[in-house]
Amino acid sequence: MSSVTGYESNPFGSVTTYFQIDDSWRSRTGRGISVAIIDSGIDVDHPELAGKVKESVIARADSKRVVFEPTDTGDSAGHGTACAGIISRIASDAELYSIKVLGAGGLGDGQSFLAGLEYAIKKRYRIINLSLGTTKPQFFSPLHDLLDRAYQAGCIVVAAANNLPQPSFPSVFSSSLISVSKSVETDPFHFGFKYGEIIELTAPGVNVRTAWPGGAYKSLTGNSFACPHIVAVIALILETNPALTPFQVKSALYALAAENEAEARHAEEGSR
Amino acid sequence: MSEVSGTLESKLTRLVETVDIANTLTDPLTNSIENLMRVTASELNSEEASVLIRDGDDGDLRFLSAIGRVAEHLLDLKVPAGKGIAGFVFSSGQPMVVADAGGEETFYAEVDKRTGYSTQTILATPLRYNGEIIGVLEYVNRIGDPPYAPFSPEEMDKAALFADAVASLVAAYESAKLLRELGRKASGDDGGFEFQEVRDWLASVRAAPEHVEMLDLAVLIREVAARGDAERQMCREIIGAILKYSERGSERSFLSF
Missing domain, CATH: 3.30.450.40 (GAF domain)
Known part of the structure; x- marks a missing residue:
């Protein structure tokens, strides 16, 4: 635990008081923590991701249902690989599970997105990275139900906020998931928490250098890339405290962000 | 032309008009x-x-x-x-x-x-x-x-x-x-209708002076609309007034019969 003071107004108190989390999580690697990435697939041959992707499945329309089957189609868009690269860099031993719903073909985007989330919940992956969302109102209710199911199953869903001035689902569901928007911060542990705002967490999301299909690397900007930063931090915290519930994880993030803020304030005061 | 085919003709004429306006847009x-x-x-x-x-x-x-x-x-x-x-x-x-x-x-x-x-x-x-x-x-x-x-x-x-x-x-x-494509199909460019008679009829509709005038009017309205909100509003009001005047005129002529 750092010796930071100045978070007396934090209604949760210090992280140590409530969850017995000391600073050791910062040096963990996410070992044994399963992370589902619902996205455009992952380039499993990328040097940074080799051996880390435990399973890759793709959505396929089967009559009126959506089924998932193993795939080696990789990532045609690059987005999923970029998210996986960010997680892997911070939580290098986390187990990644690719659920490809974008570019799967023959499926409505919303339909495959929902099915992918349901699949991840059924598999009880510990953390679910949703750097995607939908603005279509017809998905509001089914997504809400799925998020409640995830919460009850102990799956921690982390969603990227819409980059556009328009609410997207599920990132606006404040109770049952963790929503993230981008900041210009570069240190993954220096995330922020804006209690009371619809999108609560902020994390690095501007010019983030990460893996890209074909063994490449790219610098990317978007809320999509802030989301995996928080996913990776949660993987580290869960390694030290595997039994934390989604609610406790969110509270821990809140308390840690308050520490970050106090630390920044302290540093600013010291420099005057 | 019978009453039924007359109705069809007026519908087709309206379609051609719409398609041609779409083309101008x-x-x-x-x-x-x-x-x-x-x-x-x-x-x-x-x-x-x-x-x-x-x-x-x-x-x-x-x-x-x-x-x-x-x-x-x-x-x-x-x-x-x-x-x-x-x-x-x-x-x-x-x-x-x-x-x-x-x-x-x-x-x-x-x-x-x-x-x-x-x-x-x-x-x-x-x-x-x-x-x-x-x-x-x-x-x-x-x-x-x-x-x-x-x-x-x-x-x-x-x-x-x-x-x-x-x-x-x-x-x-x-x-x-979309309208333009419909028009192409209707005019036979895509093999929709193969009858010379229909194509001739379409050509005559397009060549009619009132059709050409209508297209000119559409272009004028488009030009006015492109000039700004105030112009659009004025255009709407003037057209609305013309329509009202025209409706009242129709009512009067109907009552006089």
């Missing part, structure tokens, strides 16, 4: 999209811009309009569903900035090879209309010499606003195009 719309791209690209200190629209129902895209050095090489080029940055932005609805976009995986790569142009930084944002994603707006590279600064989060926000305006024009273009 399509080209100005693509010009407007291009102009808007030029203005907004300059605002973002960018060199190239393009609009990709959906092509069929499987998530494929094609370039509708482009400005810049490689514009002519991009037009009508197709991007398969979910492929590359544009494919992702279209299917996810999320904008994205890539600072070092060069490489085989971008759809510009082929054009780069052919032209020697080098795509380095991209800002791609979805085009939304009525809650649907109908395409992608992209800005590529900066004005001046490389290396180019990546697009900033503030520029992403600006581009999202520009995309709203472009999306309205693209939606109007798509509607006009």
Whole structure:
């Protein structure tokens, strides 16, 4: 635990008081923590991701249902690989599970997105990275139900906020998931928490250098890339405290962000 | 001509009128999209811009309009569903900035090879209309010499606003195009009707002085509408007054019989 003071107004108190989390999580690697990435697939041959992707499945329309089957189609868009690269860099031993719903073909985007989330919940992956969302109102209710199911199953869903001035689902569901928007911060542990705002967490999301299909690397900007930063931090915290519930994880993030803020304030005061 | 065929004829005449008005609108719309791209690209200190629209129902895209050095090489080029940055932005609805976009995986790569142009930084944002994603707006590279600064989060926000305006024009273009295609089918260009008699009739409808006058009127209204809100409002009020006057006139003439 750092010796930071100045978070007396934090209604949760210090992280140590409530969850017995000391600073050791910062040096963990996410070992044994399963992370589902619902996205455009992952380039499993990328040097940074080799051996880390435990399973890759793709959505396929089967009559009126959506089924998932193993795939080696990789990532045609690059987005999923970029998210996986960010997680892997911070939580290098986390187990990644690719659920490809974008570019799967023959499926409505919303339909495959929902099915992918349901699949991840059924598999009880510990953390679910949703750097995607939908603005279509017809998905509001089914997504809400799925998020409640995830919460009850102990799956921690982390969603990227819409980059556009328009609410997207599920990132606006404040109770049952963790929503993230981008900041210009570069240190993954220096995330922020804006209690009371619809999108609560902020994390690095501007010019983030990460893996890209074909063994490449790219610098990317978007809320999509802030989301995996928080996913990776949660993987580290869960390694030290595997039994934390989604609610406790969110509270821990809140308390840690308050520490970050106090630390920044302290540093600013010291420099005057 | 019997009463039934008379009704059909008037319906077909109305269809031809609508289609021809749509034709007068399509080209100005693509010009407007291009102009808007030029203005907004300059605002973002960018060199190239393009609009990709959906092509069929499987998530494929094609370039509708482009400005810049490689514009002519991009037009009508197709991007398969979910492929590359544009494919992702279209299917996810999320904008994205890539600072070092060069490489085989971008759809510009082929054009780069052919032209020697080098795509380095991209800002791609979805085009939304009525809650649907109908395409992608992209800005590529900066004005001046490389290396180019990546697009900033503030520029992403600006581009999202520009995309709203472009999306309205693209939606109007798509509607006009649909009507144009219907017209082509009806006139036999696509083998829809093969009867010379019908084609002759269509030709006569189009050649009729009242039809030509109506198209002139449509062009005039379009020009007024393009001048601004005040002009549009005035135009609406004047047309509304003419309609009211005309309706009252019809009532009077009906009562006098």
